[in-house]
Amino acid sequence: MSALEFANVSKSFGDVNALINFSIALEQGELVSLLGPSGCGKTTALRIAAGFETADTGSILLGSTNIIGLPAHERRMGMVFQSYSLFPHLNIRDNVSFGLRVRGVRNEARKKRADEMLDLVRLSDLGHRMPHQISGGQQQRVALARALAAEPHVLLLDEPLSALDAKIRVEVRDEIRRLNRDLGVTTMFVTHDQDEAMSISDRICVMNSGVIEQVGSPRDVYDNPASSFVAHFVGSINSLPKGNTQTLIRPENLVLTTHDQNAQWRGAITDITFVGAFTKISVRLENDDAPISVLAISTQIDHNIAIGLNIGINEAAQ
C-alpha cells in the first residue's frame, strides 16, 4: 500500500487541461519530484493533494482512504510554498508551533516541540525572531520545520527553493533530503529545475502539458528517456543525423577528434565555454544550419582548439 496515490486525477481550468489522467503512487518515506516546464500542472497536482483545488475526476488516496472530499485543514498535508509564507505577526517559534496551537496542544508541549523542530533545521537560536528578521533561506527552513511540527502524513513542497540564490538553494535542498531520510516522511517535491530533481529524488515524475511523460529513478530517466521530450528536458542532448534518421546522444557520449579523417560527423567549432570541471564546445555540423552542443572533458581537448577549427565527432564506445 502506498503512502499517497493520485488515481486518474484530471483537472481543467476553462479550456486549459492542467492535469490529464494523472496517476502516481508514492511509497512510504519516498521522495518523488514532479519535474516539468512552467505551466505543466505541477502546482495543480500538489494543490489537489493538499485540498486547495478540487479535482474534476479521479481520487487521492492516503493509505487506503480516499480523501478527495476532505477539507484542506483536515488532511494533514505539510506544505511549503514557493513564496515566503511565514505568518508575519508571529515569531519563529510561534510560527513553528502554529499547527499544534490550532489543534489545541498545550503551551508547554507546543514550545518543546517547536524547539525540537528548530533544532532539527539548525535554527534553534532564532526562535524569538520575527520572520522579516531572518534570511530567505532561513525562512524556508522555518517553513519546513513548521510543516513537519504538525506531523503531516505527507510533505508537499512547491518549488521551495526557487526564491533563493544558488548557494543557499543547494544548502536547503540538501536539508530537505536529509529531513526526508531522517524522519522517513513521504515527500512530493515540485521543481522545474532538472539538476534539483536529479540530486534530491528517489524517483522523478517528468510532466509535460498535464501529462506524465515518465516516472523513474534519476539514473533511469537520464539514461533511458521514454520520450524525446524527456530526453531534451532532462539534461542536454544532441539530435544527430545517422543515415536517414536522427539519433539522440548525450554530449558526454561524444568524442571530439582532430586527426580522425573518417569521423562520424564533422563541423566547425562555434563556441567554447569553460565551465570548470569540463568545457562546453558548440559545433556547427557541415551541411547543417543548427549548431549542436557538444560536451567534452577539458583534459581530452588539445590546447590548440579554437573557434572556427574544423573538427571530427565520434560517438563514444559504450
Place this chain on the structure above:
Amino acid sequence: MKFFGKIWPRLYIAVAIVFFVAPLLSMARFAFQRIPVISLGKDNLFKRWTLDGLFTTLRDPEFMHSLSVSLKITLFTVVVLLVIMVPTTLWVHLAAPRWRGVVETVTILPYVVPPIALVVGVSGTYRSIAPWFLASNYSLVPFYAILAMPFTFRSLDVGIKALDLRTLVDAAKSLGASSFRVMWNVLLPNLRTSLINSAFLTVTVVLGEFTIASLLLKRTLPMYMAQAQGREPQGALGLGLLILVLTTILFTLVSIIRKKDATSISSKNINGGMVP
C-alpha cells in the same frame, strides 16, 4: 541660492502656522475670554480667561444625551462596517479579484448621490416596511456605514494587498486551521493597523456628519452643537475646540500604534542584518 533654499521652507511653515493657528486662537479667545467680542484686542490677550462657558455646555443634559447618542451610533457603525467589509474585501481578494473594481466603485457611489436623495430614497423604503426603525436613533447607522464605506474598503484593501493573502491562508489551512481559525489567528492580527485606521476614519465621519442627522431630525452631537451655537455661542465654540483637541489626541494615539508596528519592523531589521 542657499539662503533662499533655507528661507522658503521656513516661510512656508510660518504661513501654515498662521493659517491654522490664527483661527484656532480667535476661536479660543471668543470661547474662553469673558470680554465682549467687539473689544477683543492686543492689550487684553491675557485677561479674564475662563472655562465657565464650556462647563455650562458640558453640564447641559441635552449635551450629554447627544454625546451618548453619537458615541453609540459610532460604535454600531464601526461594528456594522467591519462585519460587512472585512469578509467582503477578503472575498474579493481571495476568490474574485475581477470584482475588486466593482466593489470599489460601489463603495464610492454614496458620494455621487446627494444626501437628500439618499435620505428621501432610503427613508421612503423604511417608512413602508419598518416605520419604527426611522424613529430610532440607530436609523442613522446604515447611512453612516455607507458614508464611511469607501474609507473602510480602502484601508482594508491596502492592508490586504501588503500580505500574500492566498499563501498565508493556504499555509494556515495546511497546518490544520479551520476557516474561523484562519480569520481569527492569521488574518485579523495581520490587518490590525488597517482595522484601527478604518475605525478611526469612521469615527471622524460620524462625529462630523450634520446633513443626514438634521434631515432625519436626530439629536446627534453635531446637531446639538449647531443648535447650541444660537443659544450659547461661547459654550458651543468651546465644545468645538474640546472635540478638536480630543480628536487630535486620538489621532496621535493611532499614529503611535501605527508607528510602533512600523518601527518594531525596521529596528528589528537592523538586528536581523547581523544574522550570518
